[in-house]
Amino acid sequence: MRGFAWEEVENYPEAVNDFTRAIELNGQLSTAYMGRGVAHYHLGLYDAALSDLNEAISRDPDLARAYLNRSYVYFRQGRPSRALEDLDRAIELSPTLAEAYLSRGTIRAEQGDLLGAEQDFTKVLQLNPDSATAYKQRGDVLMQAGDAAAAIADYTEALTIDPSYAEAYLARGKARMATGDAFGAIDDYSQALVARPSYPEAYSARGAAYLEVGQAQNAYDDLSQAILSNTNQANPDLFFNRGMVRASLGDDVGARRDFEQAANLYLQQGNAAGYRQTLQQMR
Numbered sequence: 001m002r003g004f005a006w007e008e009v010e011n012y013p014e015a016v017n018d019f020t021r022a023i024e025l026n027g028q029l030s031t032a033y034m035g036r037g038v039a040h041y042h043l044g045l046y047d048a049a050l051s052d053l054n055e056a057i058s059r060d061p062d063l064a065r066a067y068l069n070r071s072y073v074y075f076r077q078g079r080p081s082r083a084l085e086d087l088d089r090a091i092e093l094s095p096t097l098a099e100a101y102l103s104r105g106t107i108r109a110e111q112g113d114l115l116g117a118e119q120d121f122t123k124v125l126q127l128n129p130d131s132a133t134a135y136k137q138r139g140d141v142l143m144q145a146g147d148a149a150a151a152i153a154d155y156t157e158a159l160t161i162d163p164s165y166a167e168a169y170l171a172r173g174k175a176r177m178a179t180g181d182a183f184g185a186i187d188d189y190s191q192a193l194v195a196r197p198s199y200p201e202a203y204s205a206r207g208a209a210y211l212e213v214g215q216a217q218n219a220y221d222d223l224s225q226a227i228l229s230n231t232n233q234a235n236p237d238l239f240f241n242r243g244m245v246r247a248s249l250g251d252d253v254g255a256r257r258d259f260e261q262a263a264n265l266y267l268q269q270g271n272a273a274g275y276r277q278t279l280q281q282m283r
Contacts, residue, residue, distance in 0.1 A: 003016075019033075046073050053069055067087070080110070084104060087104040105124070105141075136155065139158065155175060169188045173205055173209070174205060186213070200226045200229035201226075211244060219245045220242065236261075236263075236278075243256075243258030244281070262274070262278045
């Protein structure tokens with residue numbers, strides 16, 4: 001069906017049109033309902049996507065990819081338990097469906113099932129050893145479990161496969177910070193910014209690392225760049241860290257402004273420890 005070709009080039013409205021015509025010609029085509037459901041999903045029409053995927057499964061209860069795709073819809077709708085049920089069914093029907101293990105691992109990690117998530121990502125790598133995403137996500141799980149060294153190894157594998165993987169550089173930098181390797185972390189954050197020059201999280205992390213090693217001016221520059229991003233306007237840690245930098249540079253007035261902003265944000269977000277820490281710096 002031509003609808004799948006439209007989906008390949010991310011032209012989802014045309015995909016919907018083609019799958020609809022296919023359904024009108026043959027209402028029993030489970031793959032046409034599945035394809036249209038996927039297109040609706042990418043258009044953000046989750047109720048329509050769910051309806052189509054239900055139709056696909058009713059016509060072919062053994063269509064593993066329909067369960068996989070329906071799990072994405074359930075997850076977007078805030079129904080992770082239903083998503084896991086569909087992923088279990090997809091894996092039961094197609095034990096080599098790597099995407100199902102990857103999705104299940106992601107949900108398990110979010111739910112705190114670190115062992116289950118690690119097992120799923122490992123299974124993905126058995127099926128597809130070149131999955132940079134699986135190495136990155138398994139590294140994230142290992143970091144959550146407190147094993148920074150193992151996480152660094154996985155992030156390094158991800159970057160060997162995909163040297164432009166900005167998120168993996170950022171994650172490896174954070175893991176290196178956890179092991180006390182601030183300069184190695186700075187190198188990784190810098191590589192993340194080479195891969196993605198507009199990456200506020202990398203500026204923020206590198207700014208904090210520069211602060212850690214006493215490079216105040218570099219820290220100020222990076223933290224200011226991060227604060228310029230609208231997505232970081234409500235991050236009190238950025239203002240606190242820049243306040244510390246300004247204080248070390250002798251800019252007491254600027255430091256107090258940043259500490260006041262940090263204190264207000266910590267208070268709004270209910271972070272009592274951060275609020276107290278900031279007040280101590282303002283005395």
